[in-house]
Amino acid sequence: MRTFLAVLRRDLALAGRQGGESGLALLFFVLGAVLFPLGLGSDPGPLAGAGSGLLWVVALLAALLSLERLFRADWEDGALDLLAARPEPLATVVLAKCAAHWLATGLPMTVVSALLGSMLAVPGERLGLLVLSFLAGTPALTLIGAAAAALTLGARLGGVLTAILVLPLYIPVLIFGAAAAEGRDGAFALLAALTLATLALAPAVASAALRHAVEQ
Amino acid sequence: MLEARGLACERGGRVLFRGLDLALAPGGAALVTGPNGAGKSSLLRVLAGLLPASAGTVAWTGRGEADFHYVGHADAVKPALSVSENLAFWVRLAGRGSAAAGLEAVGLTTLADLPARLLSAGQRRRLGLARLFAAPAPLWLLDEPTGGLDDAATDAVEHGLKAHIASGGAAVIATHIPLGIEPAHRIDLGAAVS
Numbered sequence: 502m503r504t505f506l507a508v509l510r511r512d513l514a515l516a517g518r519q520g521g522e523s524g525l526a527l528l529f530f531v532l533g534a535v536l537f538p539l540g541l542g543s544d545p546g547p548l549a550g551a552g553s554g555l556l557w558v559v560a561l562l563a564a565l566l567s568l569e570r571l572f573r574a575d576w577e578d579g580a581l582d583l584l585a586a587r588p589e590p591l592a593t594v595v596l597a598k599c600a601a602h603w604l605a606t607g608l609p610m611t612v613v614s615a616l617l618g619s620m621l622a623v624p625g626e627r628l629g630l631l632v633l634s635f636l637a638g639t640p641a642l643t644l645i646g647a648a649a650a651a652l653t654l655g656a657r658l659g660g661v662l663t664a665i666l667v668l669p670l671y672i673p674v675l676i677f678g679a680a681a682a683e684g685r686d687g688a689f690a691l692l693a694a695l696t697l698a699t700l701a702l703a704p705a706v707a708s709a710a711l712r713h714a715v716e717q
Numbered sequence: 718m719l720e721a722r723g724l725a726c727e728r729g730g731r732v733l734f735r736g737l738d739l740a741l742a743p744g745g746a747a748l749v750t751g752p753n754g755a756g757k758s759s760l761l762r763v764l765a766g767l768l769p770a771s772a773g774t775v776a777w778t779g780r781g782e783a784d785f786h787y788v789g790h791a792d793a794v795k796p797a798l799s800v801s802e803n804l805a806f807w808v809r810l811a812g813r814g815s816a817a818a819g820l821e822a823v824g825l826t827t828l829a830d831l832p833a834r835l836l837s838a839g840q841r842r843r844l845g846l847a848r849l850f851a852a853p854a855p856l857w858l859l860d861e862p863t864g865g866l867d868d869a870a871t872d873a874v875e876h877g878l879k880a881h882i883a884s885g886g887a888a889v890i891a892t893h894i895p896l897g898i899e900p901a902h903r904i905d906l907g908a909a910v911s
Binding site for chain 1: 765766767768769785787789790791792793794795797798802806807809810812
């Protein structure tokens, strides 16, 4: 728990200090969503019914942007070696870094999703569902992304490789996230189940991959 | 305190060392020497558990297994955090010690609030070494600890190392310079390979 809190605190401080990837991801999310009404014109016709799905697609792309440096900075500056040499399981470090990443990207995206949703002609009574779907789904984006970012740590072109690896894995989140935002039966439960499953699996995958990167 | 038996390490198909035995008692130090590429860093990484040995075992006796500090080539300094925040993270992780004591030992107290990105290479190295003094641990694994340091900082490290050994700590040090200590063991990796 001490490790978890120490890493969480440091990563939040780093996210706030640098503005870095997390701030950029949020900005990308907002700008990307704003482009659709501009491109499709003032008539809400083409947007009707598509708003929440579009928003979920932009959220996936924005999450991608912030993954590249998730472990890379620690790996390059030697901090990962020191964390790996400690007795606590590396999965604790992964979970703490994921929590910090979600607080810095997923949570702000969830907060602004209501605003962006109304801009994209999502009906007022569905905005609550949209926010809920983001709240339940964005942790899965962080966790799946963390596993992929850890796996591509040693590779050249790591960033591009992460994107190619991660987008197919994001598809279930996209499907159930968009469906949950539209209030389809059972979609929200499946989305939450997906997030819980990644919470159980992703830290183990990521920590094994990090261990492998350290031992190179 | 630390006991390694029959250690062997291969990197890229090349045998760096094999059949290496090392037993360190409290208050003991081992000096690892050898030319570049002889496997000094690899030996320290194997001892720290960061690199799997191709043969042999490493065992700690007495205290908890992870009661050691590893100082590698990278200093694990976050440029965006201040000098004291950088050190405070490692102190919090260890759950003991104080960042102020660590900064004091390496002469960085006056720079405590400076963003670490403004530090010179030697100052960053000192900040990396400050972990040793901020959160005490019985075993130190040091990889070229004085690389890039000026004379005053080298003296401070020597002084700290002597105090650590005198108080019953142990250390394994890969270095090219004598460091003014009388090591209980000398491991010459250059000779071991050829």
